[in-house]
Amino acid sequence: MRARGESSLAVPPPVEPAGAGFIERWWQGETGGWGRVLDVATAPLELVYRLGAGGYHRAYTSGRLRPAQAEIPVISVGNLSVGGTGKTPVTRWLVEELRRRGAKPAVLHGGYAEDEPALHRSWYPDVPVIVDRDRVRGARAAADQGASVIVLDDGFQHRRLARDLDVVLIAAEGWTDRPRLLPRGPWREPLGALRRAHVIAVTWKTAGPETTRRIVQELGWLAPRAIRLTLQLRPSRWRRVDGPAVDDAPAGRALAVAAIARPELFVANARERGAEVDEIVVFRDHHVYRADDVERIRTLARGRPVVTTAKDAVKLRPLARDLDLWVLEQEVVVEDGFAALERRLDRLVS
Numbered sequence: 001m002r003a004r005g006e007s008s009l010a011v012p013p014p015v016e017p018a019g020a021g022f023i024e025r026w027w028q029g030e031t032g033g034w035g036r037v038l039d040v041a042t043a044p045l046e047l048v049y050r051l052g053a054g055g056y057h058r059a060y061t062s063g064r065l066r067p068a069q070a071e072i073p074v075i076s077v078g079n080l081s082v083g084g085t086g087k088t089p090v091t092r093w094l095v096e097e098l099r100r101r102g103a104k105p106a107v108l109h110g111g112y113a114e115d116e117p118a119l120h121r122s123w124y125p126d127v128p129v130i131v132d133r134d135r136v137r138g139a140r141a142a143a144d145q146g147a148s149v150i151v152l153d154d155g156f157q158h159r160r161l162a163r164d165l166d167v168v169l170i171a172a173e174g175w176t177d178r179p180r181l182l183p184r185g186p187w188r189e190p191l192g193a194l195r196r197a198h199v200i201a202v203t204w205k206t207a208g209p210e211t212t213r214r215i216v217q218e219l220g221w222l223a224p225r226a227i228r229l230t231l232q233l234r235p236s237r238w239r240r241v242d243g244p245a246v247d248d249a250p251a252g253r254a255l256a257v258a259a260i261a262r263p264e265l266f267v268a269n270a271r272e273r274g275a276e277v278d279e280i281v282v283f284r285d286h287h288v289y290r291a292d293d294v295e296r297i298r299t300l301a302r303g304r305p306v307v308t309t310a311k312d313a314v315k316l317r318p319l320a321r322d323l324d325l326w327v328l329e330q331e332v333v334v335e336d337g338f339a340a341l342e343r344r345l346d347r348l349v350s
Helices: 022-027 032-041 043-061 087-100 115-123 135-144 191-196 209-219 263-272 291-301 310-316 338-349
Strands: 074-079 105-109 129-131 149-153 165-171 199-204 227-240 253-258 276-282 306-308 325-336
Touching (some): 022 032, 032 043, 043 191, 074 087, 087 105, 087 115, 087 165, 087 325, 105 135, 135 149, 199 209, 209 227, 209 325, 227 263, 253 263, 253 291, 253 310, 263 276, 263 325, 306 310, 310 325
Parallel strands (some): 074 149, 105 129, 199 227, 253 276, 253 306, 306 325
Antiparallel strands (some): 227 325
């Protein structure tokens, strides 16, 4: 499937490997009759998942299971849904805030994907980035390496390691007040889980500030004691791989490549920052690129610039040094609620 001559308003249809993105389209209600069949077929599985996850979390909330305490403070950055909320840029932002306060943070990652740890290492080479599915063991390693605070990437559902601050992200673009749990939908927990959160941050890329503020107000009754933030994940500057950041997008029509949860949001942001995207290649979230993937991208690009995300670039760069590869960088802009979080961070690292 090839898209040509798109309008300024429509995102061109993606070129996809077989089966890529079907689950995401089903969750978004875009698969027609097959989707309705799957809705019915997976309803019992959703119930089983809901009961199992609920029992696990109740065991910790009731005290039947006790989390292990780390030697140093732990800040968890997590969410209630699968992908697309901005955990990686928000983790980076928190690391920078902690360093600004004189702390020595370490990033602890569960190791389910290679792109995020690689990105963290590229952003701050002097910060320990520890990859370990056993978060308790990883926390000990962070303390042994001289860290004074841990930022746990994607930790909200991992109750075995105690945390001093639970930051939960909700993407405005994926918001619903009637979430469907896995596998029938992208949500890992129901909204009631937000009662465990110390900070609820509603992030947005394309939804706009008014929609975001409305969602923040709706969430207030779920966790009235939690700090509530609104964060814009804003496209900032372009950077040719291995080159400096620049304001201008690559010249001419471009091929977009993305292996993230919500590729359409990346495309919208890329076009907002001046890229003339007329074709898209989409892979599954956290896809590990192979030589044949890169050859396919090279063939489709036909010498055009290739625009992609930072997560994708860190995986594509070693395989595709001949591509004219451009990265759209993101920045976290705090729109509301930061004063209360600042006080918590100050107390945590003092």
